[in-house]
Amino acid sequence: MTTGAPPPIARKRSRARTFLPLGIAAWLILEIWLLTVVASEAGGLAVLGLLVGAGVLGAVVIKRAGRRAFTNLRETLQQQQTGQGAAPAASPARGEGNGLLMLGGLLLMLPGLISDVAGLLLLLPPVRTRIGRFAERSLERQMNAAMAGGLGDAFQQARMRHPDGKVVQGEVVHEGGAQRRDDNRDDRPRPPLTP
Incomplete structure (x- = not known):
């Protein structure tokens, strides 16, 4: 007997977790x-x-x-x-x-x-200096890449996921037809995402 819920999607292992x-x-x-x-x-x-x-x-x-x-x-x-x-x-x-x-x-x-x-x-000081600069540059690159995706997008995506694993795609549209964005939010309480 099935419950009607889709099977959970297995996450793909990252390369670091595989090769480390x-x-x-x-x-x-x-x-x-x-x-x-x-x-x-x-x-x-x-x-x-x-x-x-x-x-x-x-x-x-x-x-x-x-x-x-x-x-x-x-x-x-x-x-x-x-x-x-x-x-x-x-x-x-x-x-x-x-x-x-x-x-x-x-x-x-x-x-x-x-x-x-x-x-x-x-x-050796020259080796430390080069490794330090390399680490600093790679950290800056990763931080810039993370900021380019936008943290607001991550929060919006997290808000669209239901606890049962279903993802609801869509946007909130007000009666006037304007799309609602997080930076223009009001402080009204929102209903929970659970069914």
Whole structure:
């Protein structure tokens, strides 16, 4: 016996959700394989020394970057309390890259040689600068693309969906024939979308 409701539409998985677990598994297998190759050539004690040394270096890097970030935060708060709000923007170079430094330290602390190389690369200022600029540009592009679609459209689309999964397409038309838009809304209560 059917209830008359259409079956729920399965959402398509994004590429990131599909390939991220595969990428992590491949990275782990590669790390283990590389550790065994290096251990067979240099010895297990040398590999242990490399991993412990990288872990200690990563902890030191994270501690220093965390202290620097906390100091910058404290100075910024003190300047805002005294009314010098424009001073933090004048010296961005001092606090630049703390997040990437912490990421580099975390990669150093992870057991594995590939993550250690990536962490060491993030400790180099030119690499941090380029990655920071790339991340900033890609974030700006994504924000601009999200704003081009319009947030009002997303809210209007969300309002047209019923709880049972049915989508009602259409527009609200007043008796005078003019279309009603969200930016010209009045404060009258609306009836619920549930049947």
